[in-house]
Amino acid sequence: MERRSAIKMLLTSIGITASSQTLITLVQASQQNHRPKKPYFNASQRAFIKQLNNTILPETSTPGAETLKLQRFVETMVKETFPEKQQNMFVDGLRITQELFNKSMIVDETTQQDHTAHLTQFLSITDEQRATYQILDDLPPERIPAEIKVHYYQYKFLFTLRALLIIGFMHHEEIAKLQRDAKDFPVTYIPGNC
Template sequence: MNRRDALMRVAALVGTTLTLPALADTLEASAARRALSGKPLLFTADQDTMVAEMTEVIIPTTSTPGAKAAKVNEIIDIILKECYPQKEQKLFLDGLAHTNELSQAAYSKNFVALDEKQRHEIMTKLQSEAAEQRKAMASLPAEKRYTPFFNTLKSLTLNGYFTSEIGATQALSYIAVPGRFEGCIDLKPGQKAWAT
């Protein structure tokens, strides 16, 4: 699976209204621009580092490489810049600032300076806040609802990781050209789920 295929899959999951080939070209051009400049498209350098560390809390390196190794922060930067409206981009950037506020209040350090246990505590706090926000929005009309920062971060992290080459080939079982279709196959204990 190459980067273009991975970006196309993520774009399809985002639900954009552009045609997929046009969007894939846009995403590929953005990925190339980021690679050439060495700079994020939407994030500052500090925000990019912070997103990389936050995604690693969600999908850490274990027996398989984690989100940082898969460069999920780069995918999130490109997808947010090219596929999300400015209002949602701002919500995400405000969420990063809020994360540092929580870190400063609890430990007098920014998120990237925290140790692993402290990072988990801050991420758990963000998850709790997101659940409360969703409860509070349940009675609001649809046009006033939004996706909380943590939920957006988690969704983009999972989509970015499992559509990356590392996620699809090392965290999942992957067959480039599958054989016949079998609708229901029992997994053996400890077997990885299949990539699709």
């Protein structure tokens, strides 16, 4: 039960509240639309997000972000569920983070430890910094002080990405099978068939 509380608290802190049913419905609705969709992120952004996904949620004894194809989940959630302001903030934060990573290191598979160290340092912000960033959530982007705007956008991007990965991971069918005993769920639930 501690994991569920932690995830709920994390989601609340970034302004995302979603039930399992809502997430399932959104993903299924996007899958039912058979017209070809233009990718939301460009190739460079996709590659960078994929690398961050694999750093944040690596393969261990459970499947990681790549195996679970959470790249598509993140893109779908940003593209189809975020309001325009939040989409813009995510993409701006992505751009800023990518620029900072490119300045500090070469982005390839050999720098996984560098990424982990950088992300750990950034995600371990102080309570004071977190409180400051949460106050900024209520301001329009043009009113955010220039001296902290870069860090704020990076914070919003990384924390949102991490939250989306946690949501995608916890609601993925493969993970559900690992966490649940089949005898506890004798009836398969299919949304819309009530």
